[in-house]
Amino acid sequence: MRLNARRALDSPLVCGVIGVVALLSAAEAAGRLGLISTVQFPLTSTVLLEAAGLAADPAFLADVATTFGGWALGLLATVAVAVPLGLLLGSVPPIEAALRPVIEFLRPIPSVAIIPLATFMFSGRLDLKVAVILYASTWPILINTVYGLREVDPVAKETLRTFGFGPLSVLWRVSLPSTAPFIATGVRVAAAIALILAISTELLSSGAGGIGNFIVLAESSPEGLRMQVAAIVWAGLLGLVTNGVFVWGERRIFRWHTARTGATQ
Amino acid sequence: MIRKVAAAVLRLWIVPVVLVVWELGTRALAGPYFPPPTKIAAQMGELWFSGPPTRLWLNDTALTNFPYSIANLLTGWVLSGVGGVVVGVALGRSSLLFRFLDPIIQFGRALPPVTLLPLFIALFSTGARMHILLIAFGIVWPVLFNAADGARHVDPLHLDTARVFRLSRVQRLVKVILPSALPKVFAGLRLSLSLALILMVIAETFSTIGIGYQLRVAERGYDLPGTWGAVILLGVLGYVFNQIFVLLERRALAWQSSAQRRT
Numbered sequence: 001m002r003l004n005a006r007r008a009l010d011s012p013l014v015c016g017v018i019g020v021v022a023l024l025s026a027a028e029a030a031g032r033l034g035l036i037s038t039v040q041f042p043l044t045s046t047v048l049l050e051a052a053g054l055a056a057d058p059a060f061l062a063d064v065a066t067t068f069g070g071w072a073l074g075l076l077a078t079v080a081v082a083v084p085l086g087l088l089l090g091s092v093p094p095i096e097a098a099l100r101p102v103i104e105f106l107r108p109i110p111s112v113a114i115i116p117l118a119t120f121m122f123s124g125r126l127d128l129k130v131a132v133i134l135y136a137s138t139w140p141i142l143i144n145t146v147y148g149l150r151e152v153d154p155v156a157k158e159t160l161r162t163f164g165f166g167p168l169s170v171l172w173r174v175s176l177p178s179t180a181p182f183i184a185t186g187v188r189v190a191a192a193i194a195l196i197l198a199i200s201t202e203l204l205s206s207g208a209g210g211i212g213n214f215i216v217l218a219e220s221s222p223e224g225l226r227m228q229v230a231a232i233v234w235a236g237l238l239g240l241v242t243n244g245v246f247v248w249g250e251r252r253i254f255r256w257h258t259a260r261t262g263a264t265q
Numbered sequence: 266m267i268r269k270v271a272a273a274v275l276r277l278w279i280v281p282v283v284l285v286v287w288e289l290g291t292r293a294l295a296g297p298y299f300p301p302p303t304k305i306a307a308q309m310g311e312l313w314f315s316g317p318p319t320r321l322w323l324n325d326t327a328l329t330n331f332p333y334s335i336a337n338l339l340t341g342w343v344l345s346g347v348g349g350v351v352v353g354v355a356l357g358r359s360s361l362l363f364r365f366l367d368p369i370i371q372f373g374r375a376l377p378p379v380t381l382l383p384l385f386i387a388l389f390s391t392g393a394r395m396h397i398l399l400i401a402f403g404i405v406w407p408v409l410f411n412a413a414d415g416a417r418h419v420d421p422l423h424l425d426t427a428r429v430f431r432l433s434r435v436q437r438l439v440k441v442i443l444p445s446a447l448p449k450v451f452a453g454l455r456l457s458l459s460l461a462l463i464l465m466v467i468a469e470t471f472s473t474i475g476i477g478y479q480l481r482v483a484e485r486g487y488d489l490p491g492t493w494g495a496v497i498l499l500g501v502l503g504y505v506f507n508q509i510f511v512l513l514e515r516r517a518l519a520w521q522s523s524a525q526r527r528t
Binding site: 019098107108114117119203215235236237239 | 366376465500502503
């Protein structure tokens with residue numbers, strides 16, 4: 001850490017607030033001075049007022065609840081599928097080697113392209129969202145689990161084996177706890193992807209409700225753009241909060257792990 | 266050579282097995298939503314690959330839509346790569362700048378890129394310019410964060426050595442900081458290349474040209490083999506892009522792994 005005479009500039013909070021306020025003011029000024037047409041992009045003050053209004057709008061809150069309901073269900077389903085699968089692939093190398101080409105091909109299929117296909121197959125809107133999230137968020141958890149199992153201390157495993165513990169016991173007592181931080185990182189990444197996919201599904205497949213649907217419907221209203229930008233601001237903020245909660249939880253639960261590796265974020 | 270081929274065959278034995286199981290399974294199911302792979306392949310052939318061999322069997326539909334999408338994707342990727350590295354390195358080297366911009370960048374990263382589509386249409390209307398800008402904006406984050414991380418964690422010994430040899434700021438940037446951030450930058454570029462494909466599909470949702478549009482056409486026409494075909498086409502593209510990138514990365518970073526081996 002560099003020593004700075006101006007203590008305030010050392011505080012990330014102060015600097016961050018200054019940065020955000022500066023950007024917002026610049027956008028407001030650009031709008032007022034006519035550099036950006038307000039028809040194309042609404043004034044910052046208008047957007048902020050609209051966003052504040054949305055926070056008290058029961059219809060929008062219901063949409064937020066719909067989005068997060070689908071998100072939570074999808075993420076739970078993903079964890080329930082991807083973690084056991086990752087443990088299986090990570091502890092039985094022949095299966096991993098056999099399935100690797102299939103995974104290598106499935107993974108690059110863009111998740112958003114799955115939405116039209118899934119729209120045909122799932123009649124219920126919630127099923128559709130959960131299915132799309134399951135497909136897209138599986139990869140980070142699966143890969144982190146397999147990778148984490150590779151990093152397990154072999155001495156610890158051998159020690160337990162010498163004491164006569166079976167393979168399942170070793171998995172439960174050594175491999176799983178030492179893989180847990182990797183799985184947690186995977187879940188955090190998956191949570192961000194799941195939120196993006198939940199909103200994308202709502203946007204691309206109409207009539208699903210949720211924040212994405214709100215953005216689509218706002219288009220037909222006269223103050224459409226203003227409402228859309230305000231909803232986008234909320235989508236970003238909610239994404240930030242979700243990620244923050246996961247980072248915080250990870251730090252708390254796995255303090256021993258970050259202390260050991262000195263992990264940076 | 267023979268051993269390499271044999272190893273590849275051994276590694277890929279699962280592929281024909283999966284294809285056969287898929288074919289037999291979908292034939293047994295006979296449901297409309299899961300067409301057998303042969304039917305998908307036939308539909309793909311009819312839609313895009315019915316051209317003459319001199320044009321790699323690509324027909325007119327393929328030739329109007331594929332190069333358009335791929336060109337936009339690559340342009341957006343290059344733009345975001347250059348922008349991400351410039352901003353990222355600046356953020357990595359100046360902790361003050363990082364403190365000022367961190368919340369804004371975190372917010373930008375948290376925005377689901379699809380939600381930006383209506384906004385980008387309002388700002389730039391439709392067309393290639395909007396597609397390229399949406400792709401570039403949506404995928405810039407991995408490059409930016411990785412470049413910042415790489416530039417922040419330059420070996421202090423290297424920097425001190427550069428100072429002792431009185432390297433100028435520009436020389437230090439080009440000869441010390443950028444090379445040591447390069448592996449991280451490549452990791453970010455690889456991630457953003459796969460994201461670019463997603464953004465490409467999103468950008469073309471409401472357009473009338475491109476691979477994403479082909480996907481929409483198949484979906485709206487209830488053409489299930491065609492929809493499957495478009496998804497598979499995108500998967501193949503993603504796979505090919507990734508393979509090419511890994512090859513280039515290995516070349517570009519060859520010095521790095523050999524340098525590490527020496528130490």
